[in-house]
Amino acid sequence: MPAKPKFYLTTPIYYTNGLPHIGHTYTTVVADVIRRYKRMRGYEVVMTTGTDEHGVNVERAAKNAGVPESEFVAKMADAWRALWEELGLSAEEFVRTTDLRHVRTVQWLFKLCRENGYVYKGHYTGQYCIYDNAFVNDAKPGDNCPDCGRPTETLTEENYFLKLSAFQKPLLDFYKKNPDFIQPESRKNEIVSFVEGGLKDLSITRTTVRWGIPVPGEEPHVFYVWFDALNAYLSAVGGPDYEKRGMWPADLHLVGKDIIRFHTVYWPAFLMAAMLPVPKQVWAHGWFLMDASKMSKSKGNVVLPRPIANMLGMDALRYFLLREVVFGQDGNFSYDALVTRYNSDLANGLGNLASRTAAMIEKTFAGKIPKAGKLEAPDEALARETQAGIGDVLDYFEKMNFARALESLWTVIAAADKYLTTQKPWSLGDSEADMQRKANILATTAELLRIVTVLAHPVLPDSTAKIWTLLGQPGSVSAVELDGLRWGQLTTDAPLGKPQTLFPRVEKSEAIERIESMANEELNPSTAPAPAPAAATSAGSGAAAAAAPAASEKIAIEDFAKVEMRVGQIKTAERIVGADRLLKLTVDIGTEIRQICAGIAQFYEPDSLIGRKVAVVTNLAPRKLRGVESNGMIIAASVGPEGRPVLAGFPEDVEIGARLK
Numbered sequence: 096m097p098a099k100p101k102f103y104l105t106t107p108i109y110y111t112n113g114l115p116h117i118g119h120t121y122t123t124v125v126a127d128v129i130r131r132y133k134r135m136r137g138y139e140v141v142m143t144t145g146t147d148e149h150g151v152n153v154e155r156a157a158k159n160a161g162v163p164e165s166e167f168v169a170k171m172a173d174a175w176r177a178l179w180e181e182l183g184l185s186a187e188e189f190v191r192t193t194d195l196r197h198v199r200t201v202q203w204l205f206k207l208c209r210e211n212g213y214v215y216k217g218h219y220t221g222q223y224c225i226y227d228n229a230f231v232n233d234a235k236p237g238d239n240c241p242d243c244g245r246p247t248e249t250l251t252e253e254n255y256f257l258k259l260s261a262f263q264k265p266l267l268d269f270y271k272k273n274p275d276f277i278q279p280e281s282r283k284n285e286i287v288s289f290v291e292g293g294l295k296d297l298s299i300t301r302t303t304v305r306w307g308i309p310v311p312g313e314e315p316h317v318f319y320v321w322f323d324a325l326n327a328y329l330s331a332v333g334g335p336d337y338e339k340r341g342m343w344p345a346d347l348h349l350v351g352k353d354i355i356r357f358h359t360v361y362w363p364a365f366l367m368a369a370m371l372p373v374p375k376q377v378w379a380h381g382w383f384l385m386d387a388s389k390m391s392k393s394k395g396n397v398v399l400p401r402p403i404a405n406m407l408g409m410d411a412l413r414y415f416l417l418r419e420v421v422f423g424q425d426g427n428f429s430y431d432a433l434v435t436r437y438n439s440d441l442a443n444g445l446g447n448l449a450s451r452t453a454a455m456i457e458k459t460f461a462g463k464i465p466k467a468g469k470l471e472a473p474d475e476a477l478a479r480e481t482q483a484g485i486g487d488v489l490d491y492f493e494k495m496n497f498a499r500a501l502e503s504l505w506t507v508i509a510a511a512d513k514y515l516t517t518q519k520p521w522s523l524g525d526s527e528a529d530m531q532r533k534a535n536i537l538a539t540t541a542e543l544l545r546i547v548t549v550l551a552h553p554v555l556p557d558s559t560a561k562i563w564t565l566l567g568q569p570g571s572v573s574a575v576e577l578d579g580l581r582w583g584q585l586t587t588d589a590p591l592g593k594p595q596t597l598f599p600r601v602e603k604s605e606a607i608e609r610i611e612s613m614a615n616e617e618l619n620p621s622t623a624p625a626p627a628p629a630a631a632t633s634a635g636s637g638a639a640a641a642a643a644p645a646a647s648e649k650i651a652i653e654d655f656a657k658v659e660m661r662v663g664q665i666k667t668a669e670r671i672v673g674a675d676r677l678l679k680l681t682v683d684i685g686t687e688i689r690q691i692c693a694g695i696a697q698f699y700e701p702d703s704l705i706g707r708k709v710a711v712v713t714n715l716a717p718r719k720l721r722g723v724e725s726n727g728m729i730i731a732a733s734v735g736p737e738g739r740p741v742l743a744g745f746p747e748d749v750e751i752g753a754r755l756k
């Protein structure tokens with residue numbers, strides 16, 4: 096098999112003085128969507144993200160926290176990495192600017208620039224914004240930073256300079272030869288005029304900053320944050336040995352519009368000075384605004400990703416971020432719009448189409464997708480519409496117009512809804528002709544759904560994987576490439592997966608209230624008490640009991656909302672050797688099978704539990720009990736003086752995975 100073409104894309108490396116908000120999440124989500132899309136198109140993809148850990152801000156933050164800088168940034172980097180993982184956004188490479196591989200790359204780049212005659216020593220006095228780590232061009236003492244509005248400081252230093260002025264012409268020539276280098280077009284014009292206006296040499300080292308990468312043999316010089324940070328893209332894929340990995344130059348740097356100049360002027364100039372290959376494209380997206388201003392912790396208007404993912408699922412957040420604003424432009428973030436889109440496009444749109452199609456197949460064809468016979472005109476029309484839709488969606492993905500790609504895809508979903516409404520398979524009888532007609536309608540709808548699932552996968556990875564299983568399709572949806580999109584490749588006669596709720600409808604005000612209260616708790620952890628689950632048995636019972644408030648103490652609804660409980664069904668149960676009280680259970684909670692340990696062994700025979708529906712706390716952190724991992728908690732009443740556990744139960748018809756409220 097010929098080697099796959101390579102595609103290397105990056106997010107910015109994020110500052111470690113805070114944790115990700117929706118703005119950072121946006122860039123990383125887009126990168127992940129492109130990564131999945133490119134894989135679908137047959138590429139071997141590497142994505143890099145990471146943390147930008149040097150500079151005065153970190154020095155100050157670490158001092159305030161009373162810890163050494165290295166300890167401070169290590170904790171922050173772990174937190175960023177962990178959150179990306181939790182949100183399903185881990186990249187192939189997570190680069191920290193304190194990594195040795197990165198330090199070596201920065202020092203190597205400097206050496207190359209110096210050997211090529213583009214570095215000299217000089218003095219620089221200017222107004223400096225310590226928040227943005229940048230000298231502010233043309234600012235006078237007393238001026239505020241035009242980007243963040245905070246006061247600048249006057250700074251004079253002995254610095255090493257890079258002859259940026261020498262790259263005015265090479266840069267302009269490069270932009271001309273590579274018209275797609277800066278995207279979108281409007282940003283390109285802005286950068287071209289900036290460079291045409293003349294470039295001043297750039298100081299690339301500092302002596303006033305301690306926490307930075309040392310310039311070898313030139314201490315106390317450390318590298319200027321941008322000379323340091325931009326190199327992360329290269330150090331992530333081999334640094335001085337970049338040729339071995341074959342991923343450089345990068346195909347795409349994704350950035351917010353705030354840092355486009357660094358990426359399209361400084362970065363290519365550094366690389367040109369070092370005579371290294373220059374990246375192929377920089378795409379600058381707009382900002383998500385909150386009440387028309389940029390989010391920042393200091394303004395207290397940040398939106399956090401985790402509470403949204405907890406309440407509506409990460410797919411819902413991904414969908415909203417991509418569908419709501421045109422990529423490249425600014426957009427307002429609103430919980431109201433988020434929940435509206437969730438209910439209309441996901442719960443009523445895709446989710447409903449998938450579950451009603453599966454339910455009809457289940458009922459009419461004993462849970463196996465029927466084979467289509469000869470298609471009739473409406474079936475063929477729908478197939479044609481779907482095929483046209485595929486073309487549109489791919490086209491828009493290529494142009495990074497995600498909003499339009501999703502809009503086109505949802506037009507296909509709407510066409511399927513309309514098709515079902517007009518063809519009314521439910522109104523047909525049991526005659527051979529009617530059964531064949533029903534088979535055609537349902538197979539046609541299922542085929543459309545299969546294609547929609549593949550196309551939606553880059554944006555909705557979790558739910559499309561569920562729909563794929565629901566449709567009983569072989570392999571994994573993430574492995575389907577372009578040729579799998581052709582109409583007519585539906586696997587029929589395979590049993591459908593078990594029914595699942597994909598996007599349960601939510602009540603808007605209640606959902607927003609819950610998201611906001613979880614966000615409040617995350618931003619101000621000390622103000623809210625820990626939640627106290629009811630009498631419960633298993634993974635966390637000891638800890639929960641210890642944290643339980645006195646009977647008279649009230650908790651707020653937000654506290655209760657933090658506990659996610661679902662109906663689960665016990666699949667297996669066995670005793671644990673050496674632990675008299677514990678049973679090891681596997682429990683189906685609708686989205687997955689969990690292993691949970693429960694302290695009920697003295698009161699329940701393992702066999703008597705199989706098939707039983709129980710209440711499960713599903714969002715407890717996993718823990719080990721007697722060396723056995725327990726991932727959740729089964730709810731039980733605690734009865735009598737000996738605290739005999741009596742499991743809470745549900746009637747047969749209560750769906751597995753249903754949420755307890």
Ligand code: MSP
Binds near residue numbers: 108121147349350
């Ligand atoms: N550390 C530098 C980047 C160095 S890259 C070599 C930095 N870090 S940052 O933590 O401030 O992250 C900036 C990036 O986060 C922006 O470029 C953008 O990608 C994203 N966003 C931060 N706030 C945002 C919004 N409100 N809206 C959209 N994206 C924004 O700059």
